[in-house]
Amino acid sequence: MENSALNIVVLVKYVPDAQFDRHLTGEAHTIDRNESILSELDEYALEAALALTDARGGAKGGNTVTALTLGPAAAAAAVKKSLQIGATQGLHVSDEALAGSDASATSLVLAAAVKSLGNVDLVITGMASTDGETSIVPAQLAARLGLPQITFASSVELDGTTVTARRDGDDFSEEIQATLPALISVTDQANEPRYPNFKGIIAAKKKKVTTVSLADLGVAPDAVGLAGSLTQVAAAAERPARTAGTIITDSGDAGIQLVDFLAAQKLI
DSSP states (O other), X not given: OTTOOOEEEEEOOEEEOTTSOOOEXXXXXXXXXXXXXEOTTHHHHHHHHHHHHHTTTGGGGTOEEEEEEESSGGGHHHHHHHHHHTOSEEEEEOOGGGTTOOHHHHHHHHHHHHHTTOSOSEEEEXXXXXXXXXXXXXXXXXXXXXXXXXXXXXXXXXXXXXXXXXXXXSSOEEEEEEESSEEEEEOTTSOOOOOOOHHHHHHHTTSOEEXXXXXXXXXXXXGSHHHHOSOOOOOOOOOOOOOOOOOOOOXXXXXXXXXXXXXXXXXX
């Protein structure tokens, strides 16, 4: 396995652009994705995959990095951006029945999609999606696939069939190893993602993106969406408008006023 080609799947998600306010839509209170982009945190997962395959000769060495996404037709933009950055191919699961799927239903479909790709050595994900921010899909997916998992990795190395990752806590670091095949989620400290260059953008136009439905994956429509989800949003309301702050005018006792204010808010 020392010089064997790698087959890596990277999960990428089409999420609302953080530069704009987020909105919910419809009776199910699902996220409005009109102004969406490739999740920034998924770029670290993509970079981790590309670094591992580059070390073994990249695409010319027979290595494959598949960008996998789940979502409506517009979600293909996340896959295309991944191909421009360097992914080898894309897989887009698109089906109207997916609307409203929670983390559990999402992991069910992702597991079926990964299995459809044959023998996968590594599944790499970001530490969270920047919309739901649950961070639980990687663990759920690993459980469904029966793979060892290393989550929140701040570094990833591969030696033969052994993957080694470092996980950093507030006041400690630990090194964890797993034998391939495995699943890893990486943090935004794991690397410095590369950007699409002109050559990559042109090359991406020739790369294959396969779109599949639930039927193609053998997943029943009632196992996903609102009907197949374990959680649902029962109610939602607009965030209250921000009120004017308290202004302290320094007349010689500003320090005392500040301490009194913090004490009243139980902040000290």
